[in-house]
Amino acid sequence: MANLYEQTQREIDPLDLRFSESELEARVTHLTDFIAAQVDAAGVDGALIALSGGIDSTATAHLAVEALGADAVHGLLLPKEVNEDANMSDAKQAARELGITYDVLEIDGIVDEILDTYDAEPDDNSEGRWEGRHVGNTSARVRMTLNYLVANYENKLVLGTGNRAELGTGYVTKFGDGGVDCNPLGNLYKQQVRQVAAHLGVDESLVQKTPTGGMVDYDTDEEEFGIDYDTLDAILALHVDGGVPASATARFTGTSVDDVEHIVEMHEQSEHKRTPPLAPEPL
Secondary structure, X not given: OHHHHXXXXXXXXXXXXXXXXXXXXXXXXXXXXXXXXXXXXXXXXXXXXXOOOOHHHHXXXXXHHHHHOXXXXXXXXXXXXOOOHHHHHHHHHHXXXXXXXXXXXXXXXXXXXXXXXXXXXXXXXXXXXXXXXXXXXXXXXXXHHHHHHHHHXXXXXXXXXXXXXXXXXXXXXXXXXXXXXXXXXXXXXXXXXHHHHHHOOOOHHHHOOOOOOOOOOOOOHHXXXXXXXXXXXXXXXXXXXXXXOHHHHHHHHOOOHHHHHHHHHHHHHOHHHOXXXXXXXXX
């Protein structure tokens, strides 16, 4: 168990959320059973996963192969110009090691065509013509469309790759990377995703890889959050999910109450991303 913990992360700070060995075995079985049940219930032939070269999509692909077999899993690489070549290389390597088929579909041309159909006025209070989230969200929705194009053609289920930290803070595009048939990792904090991935044999360099969104030109996910993933996991587990007071959570995590309240605000403002579109109650 010590080696697995060392591979997953050499020092967890401020809160260790990893599973015990028996819990880990049970969780992996639970996740693979979930994937198999979802595919069976949908009456489809397998699963499709968008491979980004990051730990979440790689872990999901490993779980899918465990659940369904390599022949029933298809990977889709959907690079954009801002994606580093190393990420696509890691995605291809994961597909090859798992023995799954994959396709590479460039999305820049499609995104440009969409953006060119609507010419934003320069004084529309946006940060320039097309900046940041406009492009990033459009890119995510193009990827979703291509995921379902291929999945429908191959009669497969689209597996999401979002984890509990990302879904809990809304770090997902509505009807983009949030547009999936199910999220096997949806109840796992980032630490736990790393632990599951290590348990399934994912290389340490990928387990420890710094996450990036790959939608717009910024460095890391943690830049967007303003805190590192371990601290985000801890704030979510203690305060948002666990009900520990904000002041105690801030002291325990070495952050400020403002940091904790910022994560709460992200959680509350993104609730609409975690629920189906509302309709009025029937009269």
